Amino acid sequence: MVPQDEARVSVHANALAYGAGTFEGIRAWWNAEHEELYLLEAAAHYARLERSARILGLRLPVPAAALVRLTAQLLRRNDVRSDAYVRPLLIQHGEVLTVRMHDIDTRLSIAVTPTPGDYIDPDGVRCMVSSWRRTPDSCTPNRAKVTGSYSGPSLAKTEALDHGFDEAIMLTVDGHVAEATTSNLFLRFGDEWVTPPGTDDILEGITRAQVMVLLEEATGKAAVQRRIQRSELYTCDEALLCGTAAIVVPVVEVDGRRVGDGAPGASTLLLGTTLRAIARRQDARHPEWTTPVYGE
């Protein structure tokens, strides 16, 4: 463990030019009453990091389970007593100037930073359908969280902001709804929730999996994973985005058209409150989603 400004990378690191790396974003939630910090779904995030590394053919130097313990140790060492964000990053660190995945020294870092407020407006976001599409799996694997895959979402986000929107919804190359720039999407039609399947070029979010569990618990009905067409964005009764950074936020507008009656969806707001309470263990459900950093 070293101070952040001593954690350096060479300008010749292979990953900097070629995006040959994979990363995660994990939240830690502070509960003042318990005087405890909880890591949310750390095991699931490290399991995904391991899968991403496998897809890229990179070696994770430490098993996923040990990384949860290391992360808790890092938070303790920094005496973190506030909400925080944890950024594990596995990159081709070797100073190799050629393009390839094999035989380059990899390095795993884990960095901690205080959570920088709300990433997107929790009261509701206005989205545009981006002109930038998701890369198909045949070009860049989307179920791996690859550093180099984020130029498309970055362009889409800037395009959305330039056009006066808050966020972009990206389609697959063949025009099906995939996801937002760093969050997954759910739509409600009557009493049915739908979300694009993992095979539609999305990153299969850990929050998406939690939302599916919470929706089924709340409604007694599982959300349906199916292909979604663009026009369904204009006819749904409710829409939400979910992800580690976004948590759960209502979509109130798409391409200038109101979603439902244009007000944040009631079930979306409830999901957001529930998920935050579970993350801080203020709600006793799903303790398996959280790992205490100081206690136990």
Ligand code: PMP
């Ligand atoms: N899609 C993309 C492209 C993302 O970068 C993220 C953030 N990791 C998500 C979806 C949401 O995933 P998660 O809920 O695991 O944070």
